[in-house]
Amino acid sequence: MAIRSLVLSFALTFCLGYSFTVGLTDPNSLLKKIPDWLSIPMFVGFFLLYLLATWWAFKGFSEHKLTALASMGFCLFGLGIYATVFLMELGHGKPTPGQYDYDFTTLDPTEKAIVAQIAHEAGLGLQNAVFTEHWHIGQAEKSADTTKGFQICVQKGHVTALNLSNHPIGNLTRFSQLPQLGDLYLRNCGLSDMSGLQSTKLGRLDVSDNQISDLKTLRGCPNIQWLFAMNNRLKSTDGLAQFKGIVSTDFRGNSIP
Structure with missing residues (x-):
């Protein structure tokens, strides 16, 4: 026995x-x-x-x-x-006291200005910000109407996650100016070239439902671990090897053999 x-x-x-x-x-x-x-x-x-x-x-x-x-x-x-x-x-799903900030009062002034610029270029304003936690921020595209606002996570005075899905994004360099940005959701934002995004902190990126054709344009984000690029124009996964710590990917809806 x-x-x-x-x-x-x-x-x-x-x-x-x-x-x-x-x-x-x-x-x-x-x-x-x-x-x-x-x-x-x-x-x-x-x-x-x-x-x-x-x-x-x-x-x-x-x-x-x-x-x-x-x-x-x-x-x-x-x-x-x-x-x-x-x-x-x-x-899970229960933030500890002080883990997240739910307004802009504690946000670094420089980062607040950058977020304001990003929102303005997307046709939004700071008043459209919805403060949330990391485990909720990726769910915005599942709601009935995601065109009226954007989601943001603020921790200890820094932006750690953003979701601007379903809003036009023309300038990716502003996201690179957020030093603690770890999660970024840009679904259906009219993106085709990701070379403007430069961030060693970024670990999770969702760029599904865009027109991206080359993963190599993400060379400025070498530490991505979770990459979701469904329904784009990718014909291969060339460039995926640049992400040494990759954990999970999703390329469904592309023309990849």
């Missing part, structure tokens, strides 16, 4: 380790190919198997103490990871 428990707990822990390392960092990993609807049943299934392995370890402790102890160690590690993830999910 203890040996059976050790084999099961080791296999589960190996899968868990793969999921949190290669599974999350490799865009071609098996984990990325699992449909979203299957993630919760798998999560519950692995949890129940850990409980089963723990029960087997207790049942076989009297016969194989060292084996049972090793199995219990794997089980405690795995269940600890599950408990941590569960607690993180409970807190």
